[in-house]
Amino acid sequence: MKNIRNFCIIAHIDHGKSTLADRLLEVTKTVSERDMKAQVLDSMDLEQERGITIKSHAIQMDYFQDDQKYVLNLIDTPGHVDFSYEVSRSIAACEGALLIVDATQGIQAQTISNLYLAIEHDLEIIPIMNKMDLPNAMPEVVEDQIIDLIGCKHEDIIRASGKTGEGVDEILERIVEVVPSPVGDPEAPLQALIFDSVFNSFRGVIAYFKIVNGTINQGDLVKFVNTQKEYDADEIGVLRLGMEKRKILSTGDVGYIISGIKAAKEVKVGDTITHKAKPCEKAISGFEEVKPMVFAGVYPIDAEDYEDLRAAMEKLQLNDASLTFEPESSAALGFGFRCGFLGMLHMEIIQERLDREFDMNVITTVPNVSYKIHTTDGEEVTVYNPSGLPASTTIEDIEEPYIRSQIITKSDFIGQVMTLCLDKRGTLVKQDYLTTERTELTFDLPLGEIVFDFYDRLKSISKGYASFDYHMIGYKPAKLVRLDILLNGEMVDALSSLIHFDNAYPMGRRMCEKLKELIPRQQFDIAIQAAIGAKIIARETIKAVRKDVTAKCYGGDISRKRKLLEKQKKGKKRMKQVGNVEVPQKAFLAVLKLD
Numbered sequence: 001m002k003n004i005r006n007f008c009i010i011a012h013i014d015h016g017k018s019t020l021a022d023r024l025l026e027v028t029k030t031v032s033e034r035d036m037k038a039q040v041l042d043s044m045d046l047e048q049e050r051g052i053t054i055k056s057h058a059i060q061m062d063y064f065q066d067d068q069k070y071v072l073n074l075i076d077t078p079g080h081v082d083f084s085y086e087v088s089r090s091i092a093a094c095e096g097a098l099l100i101v102d103a104t105q106g107i108q109a110q111t112i113s114n115l116y117l118a119i120e121h122d123l124e125i126i127p128i129m130n131k132m133d134l135p136n137a138m139p140e141v142v143e144d145q146i147i148d149l150i151g152c153k154h155e156d157i158i159r160a161s162g163k164t165g166e167g168v169d170e171i172l173e174r175i176v177e178v179v180p181s182p183v184g185d186p187e188a189p190l191q192a193l194i195f196d197s198v199f200n201s202f203r204g205v206i207a208y209f210k211i212v213n214g215t216i217n218q219g220d221l222v223k224f225v226n227t228q229k230e231y232d233a234d235e236i237g238v239l240r241l242g243m244e245k246r247k248i249l250s251t252g253d254v255g256y257i258i259s260g261i262k263a264a265k266e267v268k269v270g271d272t273i274t275h276k277a278k279p280c281e282k283a284i285s286g287f288e289e290v291k292p293m294v295f296a297g298v299y300p301i302d303a304e305d306y307e308d309l310r311a312a313m314e315k316l317q318l319n320d321a322s323l324t325f326e327p328e329s330s331a332a333l334g335f336g337f338r339c340g341f342l343g344m345l346h347m348e349i350i351q352e353r354l355d356r357e358f359d360m361n362v363i364t365t366v367p368n369v370s371y372k373i374h375t376t377d378g379e380e381v382t383v384y385n386p387s388g389l390p391a392s393t394t395i396e397d398i399e400e401p402y403i404r405s406q407i408i409t410k411s412d413f414i415g416q417v418m419t420l421c422l423d424k425r426g427t428l429v430k431q432d433y434l435t436t437e438r439t440e441l442t443f444d445l446p447l448g449e450i451v452f453d454f455y456d457r458l459k460s461i462s463k464g465y466a467s468f469d470y471h472m473i474g475y476k477p478a479k480l481v482r483l484d485i486l487l488n489g490e491m492v493d494a495l496s497s498l499i500h501f502d503n504a505y506p507m508g509r510r511m512c513e514k515l516k517e518l519i520p521r522q523q524f525d526i527a528i529q530a531a532i533g534a535k536i537i538a539r540e541t542i543k544a545v546r547k548d549v550t551a552k553c554y555g556g557d558i559s560r561k562r563k564l565l566e567k568q569k570k571g572k573k574r575m576k577q578v579g580n581v582e583v584p585q586k587a588f589l590a591v592l593k594l595d
């Protein structure tokens, strides 16, 4: 135990986490030259998941120093804010963290948010300035930023490059020197923290854990404390480049367990593994159920594909426990599902997987957040879909979720960033000058506004020089109204959205204009209207086409027409018949694209 070091790497996106990890694996000869390729730990493509090899969410290295052998466990942390709960569990499994800062970019939003997580868990921080090989590196400036942030000394900061290998030996030496070995009692009842899990179609769910106390043997009967489920530890082992079986693992070790679990839902990150016969007194603290934050309807383009879509969703859920879905129907779109996602990135991943792995042609509706509604008779209901809002006469008030966000940007862009945040109903909490050049803004914002085009706009107004991170802070009351869209007088429920009252009129107008652009002209005029309740607030008309372009199909060879339709379907021209109007997928997301 004395020679074990468990550490993670924390960094802002693209600051070089994976590349530096590659160098560590190379120098410790964990990966042979033959197997070495760029970003080994990231090599897991969506499809490769089906194979036996799995993405290592932890990797063990042997390292020799002064005739002593050390076992270094590098625990990978997902970088994106959607998965921040998982990051916090990975961090909880470590005693130290390498804090990597790109020497050309300096401290960014996720550098700070990840650092705070690491400090919360009392990790020993090793500051590293990466990409020192680049000509535009600004070591002095960035060093000062790091010192300001963590209060270390100049000489504590390791200058490194994942490209040339500069500083890598020093990093390994420093890990051994400053990261504490794990503490805990090997004789105590088993207490192991699940910090991650993956799904493998042959072997079921593989859970990754760190043993905080006690010892586990292959074949032991174990219990997962929070889910109360019991399993045989069919196989346990450590993670090298692949999985290596072991008969026994003890306090401080990081390993994996395979116990015939077939559904990802059964394994919850943050749960504690103990022995059935001699359980630990309490679970490791900090367990949380992950809750979806963003919701959207997913509908088959072809109603006949509904059951296939259900099967695809069930399969996806087997290996992604954070995906939730339940049947929903829409007057406009027919039968589909309301899905819950951790965030926008998660939503994109699921959409992509439905398409790539299941060849499902679906329409997704505008994402929205969940709202708490207090009714006039004193009840609280949570609504996951704007069209599910109770009648306005029965609503006492509506609460929406809020986030606290950190935005770091160049001082030149503060004005525009402030305007954007205020425009999105944000309130400024504080403003810190990191240097004369760079400022950190803390804003409280409604999550619902972030779901829309916030991130894209932030990137464009700051010319890419703004980084953004957030966490949930709770619900707050808001003056929201439902904005409905009607096509030829028929309400399209899938286009409804909840909007702040002050924005409803301009938003209604822009929605109508945008839909006019997106819906192709058809054989008749199409009226597009925006309404709040019974009140129409905006209107546009799409004029009919003069020439009948599909006429040549009629009366002709029917198989030719079918072929044409098939071709259209294959080409993923996502169109949905709504009443008598053909609406393309783009239109359902129109509200996201208003400029």
Ligand code: GTP
Pocket (backbone or CB within 6 Å): 011, 012, 013, 014, 015, 016, 017, 018, 019, 020, 039, 042, 079, 130, 131, 132, 133, 134, 160, 161, 162, 163, 164
């Ligand atoms: P995410 O996995 O997206 O969070 O990024 P990451 O932090 O793992 O960064 P990654 O290692 O993928 O590196 C991002 C980019 O920077 C890649 O194009 C790398 O080739 C490049 N890069 C990483 N380290 C160095 C370095 O030390 N020098 C130079 N010149 N480029 C580097």
